[in-house]
Amino acid sequence: MPGPKRPIRVLIAKPGLDGHDRGAKVVAAALRDAGMEVIYTGLHQTPEMIAQAAIQEDVDVIGLSILSGAHMTLFPRIRKLVDAAGRSDILVTGGGIIPPDDMDSLERQGIGKLFGPGTPTTELIAYIEEWAAEHVSA
């Protein structure tokens, strides 16, 4: 018996060592206001912590905020851990200071669209909603 449309579930996390999570919090609040269920896990998360939380929470999307410059290791690492748990269907996306070449390279490694600093949250919301409409079964 199909119930009503369910909200999109998103994990917002901040891996790595850089200090503040203002940006991540703004994104989390914006996604909530767009009707999503946002699990926010805070600062200094290791890839293992993020993957485990994503699996337990059964999210559709993982959104990572990475400003430390470690995006080329962190994104693929989290992708790999999530895949290993049998959840290659989860979208891994996010934002940070990421050169276009790196974005392309990450995309080839199974990472979704990435957003530069200062991108309006509406863009991210639209991206997630479009992705979910196509990939998430109601």
Next chain:
Amino acid sequence: MRLEAILEGLERREPAALARAISLVENQRDGFERVLSHVHARLRRGGTRRIGITGPPGAGKSTLTERLIQQFRSQELRVGVVAVDPTSPFTGGALLGDRIRMEAASLDPNVFIRSMATRGARGGLATTTEEVTDLLEAFGFDRILLETVGVGQTELDVARTAETTVLVLVPESGDGIQTLKAGVMEIADVYVINKSDRPGADKLRQEIEVMLGIRHGNAFRHMAPHHAPPPRAPRPADGRTGGPADRGAPPSGRPPVRPSDVWDPPVIATVASRGDGVAELAQAVDRHYAYLEAGGLLAERRRQQLAQRTRAVLERAVQHWISEATRAEELLQRRLDDVADGRRSPYDVAAEILDQVKTGALG
């Protein structure tokens, strides 16, 4: 993940399968009742205990939950956590941030944490939450912690699905406890005064104890009587604390065994951020469980809960059947003009719809 894959994954105790099963139940998707029916056979075997943690926002419930996780883990117990936070009624979205405070447990394979939003809760949030804790129990968790914000009736109902309900207050709640929503103060089996590192903790304790005393018909039971107390019966030789009426401090002039043998809720001071008082809280929770068990109350409670669950599932199915498998809504829409114009009453129309549903005319 298909239903069969979920069931197989549950057999193999895969966390990803548990997570999918929880979503299935939460969203009431096809097959969710089959999964629940499947796990039902595994329930109430190993003595899993459910502990509800409720209280105002910011009281330290999540911090305390993390401490309890650690406490239980040190006893090698496996712990499941369900943390419920409100859905915005305006956007349908929710910000679920309880995991932030449970970071110490976030890599432990024997701990499983799930955040849930209250949503519109078709069929009742309490029922859904209870079903989710069933999944956790069948998966093999020994303790299940259920965190809810104790503000609304819904959340209170959720807390009450646990065997033991812990109400977390803070010194700042002091002036407010009389004004707390009716029912909030009454549901607790154990009271916690968290943030006892702050001023006002003693005052809050007095207020709670007076309130509990009034409930037991003696507002001043915690004060020493002026006259000499009657000689007390000696305590049991093993010096064990923890009878149902035990409160830690020796109650002067009170008979050691209360004739009615009712549970006397303890009031425990904690500083969750430092871990102070957490062992004591865990002991109090164990004592409460032992009390339920000894009095045969646990079995009786479970019977009642199972009856209630069956009723809830039936109601949910009937509601669903009426809305999806009959044309009740269609008839309602057709009669709406009459009702709006005052020619007919809602009662009248509802009776007509029910009649037609019963005779199968709307099937």
